[in-house]
Amino acid sequence: MSMLAYDGTAMLGRQLRRVRNNPGLLVLTQTMPITMLLFFGYVFGSALAMPGEEYRSFLVPGLLVATAANGIMTGMFQAAQDVHRGVTDRLRTLPISRAAVPLGQAVADVAVTAAGMVPFLLVGLAVGWRIEGSALQAVGATGLLLLFRFATTWIGIFLGLLTRNEEAAGQLGGATFILPLLSNAYIPTEGLPGWLRTLAEWNPISAVTTALRDLFGNAPVLEGAAWPVAHPIAGSLLWCAVLLAVFAPLAVRRYGRGEG
Amino acid sequence: MTSTYAVLSEGLEKRFGEVHALRGLDLAVAPGTVCGILGPNGAGKTTAVRLLTTLLRPDGGSARVAGHDLVREPEAVRRSIAVTGQYASVDGGLTGRQNLRLFARLHRVRGPAERAAELLDRFGLTESADRPASTYSGGMHRRLDLAASLIRRPEILFLDEPTTGLDPASRNLIWDAVRDLTADGTTVLLTTQYLEEADQLAHDIALVDKGRVAHTGSPSQLKSLIGAHVEIVVADPDFLVKAAGVLDQLTGGEPSFDHDRRSVGAVTRDTTLTLPRLVRELDAAGVPLLDASIRPPTLDDVFLRLTKESAA
Numbered sequence: 001m002s003m004l005a006y007d008g009t010a011m012l013g014r015q016l017r018r019v020r021n022n023p024g025l026l027v028l029t030q031t032m033p034i035t036m037l038l039f040f041g042y043v044f045g046s047a048l049a050m051p052g053e054e055y056r057s058f059l060v061p062g063l064l065v066a067t068a069a070n071g072i073m074t075g076m077f078q079a080a081q082d083v084h085r086g087v088t089d090r091l092r093t094l095p096i097s098r099a100a101v102p103l104g105q106a107v108a109d110v111a112v113t114a115a116g117m118v119p120f121l122l123v124g125l126a127v128g129w130r131i132e133g134s135a136l137q138a139v140g141a142t143g144l145l146l147l148f149r150f151a152t153t154w155i156g157i158f159l160g161l162l163t164r165n166e167e168a169a170g171q172l173g174g175a176t177f178i179l180p181l182l183s184n185a186y187i188p189t190e191g192l193p194g195w196l197r198t199l200a201e202w203n204p205i206s207a208v209t210t211a212l213r214d215l216f217g218n219a220p221v222l223e224g225a226a227w228p229v230a231h232p233i234a235g236s237l238l239w240c241a242v243l244l245a246v247f248a249p250l251a252v253r254r255y256g257r258g259e260g
Numbered sequence: 261m262t263s264t265y266a267v268l269s270e271g272l273e274k275r276f277g278e279v280h281a282l283r284g285l286d287l288a289v290a291p292g293t294v295c296g297i298l299g300p301n302g303a304g305k306t307t308a309v310r311l312l313t314t315l316l317r318p319d320g321g322s323a324r325v326a327g328h329d330l331v332r333e334p335e336a337v338r339r340s341i342a343v344t345g346q347y348a349s350v351d352g353g354l355t356g357r358q359n360l361r362l363f364a365r366l367h368r369v370r371g372p373a374e375r376a377a378e379l380l381d382r383f384g385l386t387e388s389a390d391r392p393a394s395t396y397s398g399g400m401h402r403r404l405d406l407a408a409s410l411i412r413r414p415e416i417l418f419l420d421e422p423t424t425g426l427d428p429a430s431r432n433l434i435w436d437a438v439r440d441l442t443a444d445g446t447t448v449l450l451t452t453q454y455l456e457e458a459d460q461l462a463h464d465i466a467l468v469d470k471g472r473v474a475h476t477g478s479p480s481q482l483k484s485l486i487g488a489h490v491e492i493v494v495a496d497p498d499f500l501v502k503a504a505g506v507l508d509q510l511t512g513g514e515p516s517f518d519h520d521r522r523s524v525g526a527v528t529r530d531t532t533l534t535l536p537r538l539v540r541e542l543d544a545a546g547v548p549l550l551d552a553s554i555r556p557p558t559l560d561d562v563f564l565r566l567t568k569e570s571a572a
Contacts, residue, residue, distance in 0.1 A: 007366060010362060010365045010366055013362070013365075014351065014354065014358075014362050017353075017354055017358050018351070018353035018354060021353060021354065021355065021358075021392055022353065022392075082351075085349055085352060086345075086346075086348050086349030087349055087350070087351050089315055089343075089348045089349075090343065090348040090349060090350065090408070091366075092314070092315055093313050093314065093315065093338055093341065093342070093343045093348060094338060094363075094366055094367070095335055095338040095339040096366050257317075
């Protein structure tokens with residue numbers, strides 16, 4: 001275990017140094033959710049029944065979770081790039097902990113996500129979003145969001161190790177933008193036809209988004225929704241636990257095994 | 261089975277679906293030597309290296325690397341080896357210095373910063389140490405790669421085509437590093453497309469073809485398998501047959517004609533045949549000789565001949 005901690009810390013340092021060497025990439029990934037907040041908030045917002053400011057407050061937690069779900073994309077791209085460029089193979093020939101490399105990547109990703117949230121939340125405050133709950137609830141919301149990011153990154157790492165090709169991973173990763181469209185991140189699910197509503201509410205993004213809206217005090221939990229959305233905090237924790245229990249061991253096993 | 265070999269494989273097999281990449285690879289590499297693995301593309305060289313470095317699991321056979329069983333003790337194998345090659349690479353997103361410090365940390369080296377600085381200096385990378393490795397030229401990248409493998413002196417170093425595409429200066433730097441390493445007792449397993457490289461560095465060569473070792477031996481042993489090539493050119497084509505008769509007696513090889521060049525050639529394994537004797541005998545037979553040569557075989561000849569034989 002101490003071997004895992006030591007090697008994992010070294011690999012975490014590697015990922016953070018990569019970000020520091022190329023800060024432009026970080027800025028670029030942060031502009032996307034901000035742009036979406038402004039576009040959706042003012043363009044869609046004026047077409048919705050909900051008043052504009054109320055919609056923007058509704059949208060901020062949704063975009064936070066949608067951005068966290070991008071962990072699939074970034075995790076996949078980074079893992080596939082390492083395989084493609086031979087970095088993974090070199091690390092595999094070292095006498096280090098097998099889990100250290102994916103773990104270091106996942107923890108670094110969460111740290112970078114946390115830092116990247118700050119400018120987004122500042123823009124959120126500027127367009128009318130507020131933390132209406134207690135400070136403790138806000139900390140809980142942040143913790144839940146980062147836990148969700150940690151889980152989605154592991155999905156991405158596993159898929160990246162399967163894809164083994166950075167171009168394919170880039171293409172496939174781009175397709176993950178549809179995931180938050182099938183949830184309550186951008187729109188309320190009440191208006192959706194029955195089967196589509198069920199599908200959207202069983203999307204993990206919906207549970208986490210509802211939990212954030214609840215903890216930040218932006219929107220009440222709806223009665224009559226599917227279980228994970230009706231019980232958003234328990235639902236989110238369960239979703240994260242399930243995703244981690246499935247994908248972290250799969251990724252570590254895949255990493256240790258190589259391609260055969 | 262304790263072995264006195266640094267690398268010993270017996271009947272190593274690997275399949276990728278329908279493709280039988282290795283069909284029983286037997287390899288024995290003595291400690292402190294350089295073993296060159298030569299073979300045409302697709303012969304199984306890279307698969308062999310990937311198996312022996314624990315990157316792939318064999319489907320059959322067994323191997324010991326540094327005395328450790330490849331399948332049962334992969335961790336112990338990894339503690340004894342280092343790998344540099346076309347597929348095992350450093351991180352382009354980090355600078356040269358950051359890369360070496362990372363690998364030094366992973367190897368539990370005391371003073372990773374000092375070790376990194378030392379290796380950067382040795383491989384002529386100090387000036388570019390703080391640039392991302394992705395901006396390095398091919399030669400610099402390969403030097404950094406090799407430096408990363410030498411953080412801790414490995415018992416066995418695997419070099420997969422270490423100088424492919426490099427300029428002569430970078431190539432010489434890598435060759436010198438390999439010679440230094442073996443002088444210190446490291447065993448080197450080298451795959452290469454350049455026969456000159458094998459000739460320069462390798463004590464022993466394993467010629468791999470179709471997933472098996474077809475021939476082994478020192479470069480000079482392999483060359484003597486082929487024999488020297490004797491060729492003469494005559495002034496008058498009518499004398500070709502007569503010249504061939506003389507060559508046949510001297511070499512015992514089957515003469516081959518090139519009527520356009522009015523030449524006849526043969527292969528000899530007789531190392532006592534000298535050019536003066538060749539010329540005297542032909543002159544005595546009345547052959548109007550224009551040119552004569554005895555060319556010792558190169559590893560290229562060996563390679564072409566032996567891989568052609570096994571294809572037939």
